[in-house]
Amino acid sequence: MGSTSAFSVSRRNTVDFREKIICRPATPLLRRCLNPIKYSSATHSPSIILSPLSPRFLPPSRLSSRPPSPVSSKQRSGRELFCLHLFQRRRKKGIMARQQLEVLNALDVAKTQLYHFTAIIIAGMGFFTDAYDLFCISLVTKLLGRIYYRVDGSPTPGTLPPNVSAAVNGVAFCGTLSGQLFFGWLGDKMGRKKVYGMTLMIMVICSLASGLSFGHTSKSVMATLCFFRFWLGFGIGGDYPLSATIMSEYANKKTRGAFIAAVFAMQGFGILTGGIVTLIVSSAFKNHFKAPPYSADHIGSTVPEADFVWRIILMFGAIPAAVTYYWRMKMPETARYTALVAKNAKQAAQDMTRVLQVEIQEEQEKVERITLKESNQFGLFSKEFVHRHGLHLLGTTTTWFLLDIAFYSQNLFQKDIFSAIGWIPKAATMNALEEVFKISRAQTLIALCGTVPGYWFTVALIDIIGRFTIQMMGFFFMMVFMLGLAIPYHHWTTPGNHIGFVVMYGLTFFFANFGPNSTTFIVPAEIFPARLRSTCHGISAAAGKAGAIVGSFGFLYAAQNKDKTKTDRGYPPGIGVRNSLFVLAACNLLGLVFTLLVPESKGKSLEEMSGENEEEEMQENAGGRTVPV
Known part of the structure; x- marks a missing residue:
């Protein structure tokens, strides 16, 4: 022998x-x-x-x-x-290794290097801008009410009517939902890079236009603002599927989750920057243009120059978007799109040879063999897609929808918390610029303590404990803390117990971000075929934004006090905050259940998750990948 x-x-x-x-x-x-x-x-x-x-x-x-x-x-x-079973698993891995294109394998096994961090910054700056633009409007709505809806002789400053407030805050969400669907589809048709530039230019133009909203009456100014905010949201919507898809297709399989999570974590810095910019602008105007509180002078408490404050804050969002545009246009198209969708092996090899600084062989014949398989040509509305990925898409859409209902509805409790702990005094005791300053200070502290840390815990641990575990844990603890707020709600609202309420509230935010708020963004970019990846991520994200609309505005009405005399001005009676918390806890429980439909993608290549390189006999059982273990 x-x-x-x-x-x-x-x-x-x-x-x-x-x-x-x-x-x-x-x-x-x-x-x-x-x-x-x-x-x-x-x-x-x-x-x-x-x-x-x-x-x-x-x-x-x-x-x-x-x-x-x-x-x-x-x-x-x-x-x-x-x-x-063991033999087939080993054989499947061997076949995958033999069929994997050299250029894609080079990306999967590449060591973490400079181009990874460059991609994170370029994609992340888009998300930074997205978060800034979406969240900064909530910092200036009180100011808009004082400027455009002042009522002579009223003991309280002017506020936006419920329908106007919902439009100003929510129209960007509607635009985002539309943009996620449209640009997600377009990213699979035209390529990630081309569409990426379009979304950024829309964001730059509409950020500037929002600050230049004009009109002779209050209604015309708000209508113009809503128009440009819708199209701003439309551009922002395109950034969701494209940023996630580009980062997933550039990353190696060992640290892919951390890279995509790092892009999403830039949202936290965007929220934080929105608060800081508002603090700086409002502080500068407040110190330069002195004004008495509203209770002392109804008209003089809002100086004419206050109209510039909200415009400057909204227009600032154009700066990071414009700076990022040049670098986005310098990025090459992702190799997975070029090879598997555009079917240009030569260009994919050339692009990645330049990026990775290694010689990569073009394999046009292998590309044609892989892409021409009947099993790699099914469309989104085909029976084959439903069989292979239908449950996966159901899982990603429902979990994101349920998460955003709970996540965005948490903003409803901020005004009660801030007032209770003295961060925001009664509006009549402040002038307009002072109110903007104190609202932004409170929001900045919340972002600094509860929002930003959760994102980076996800970055650090997602490739260690996995997406599935983090998402299950996040939904579970969000449910626990919401029940912890709801069951003894009267205890928390008693004077002297507000600190405990703030801690529980902050932990709910923490486990949202160190949980499903991050993973629902990551997983759809990993489990679908390259030719449908951006589309499916856009569908999942749009479902999430629908949940955000329900959470922000549906619960704004639902959380109103049952007693008509205690509701916010202009709102009908609702089910109350306590009952709303029970409903939100139920949403988190449902999210935990639907997470079972989402597969674990830790440490696997994108082609292994989507089954694009499998032989026919192995694709027959592809629909069974729903189990996340």
């Missing part, structure tokens, strides 16, 4: 190990399962031990020479199935 010829055996007088051997529950069993043994049909003694999936040979001396122990047919059948 020492020479190479001793390891050769005639193909016609051998039979596969799986058809002859009876497995035994010992270490040699696993060794035999993973290394198919070929027996001579003449002697039935091991003359060769070959693994078609490994370059190594295993000496026969390492196998047990004992005869098989007597087992029942039922035991034998179970063990043979187990052996076959």
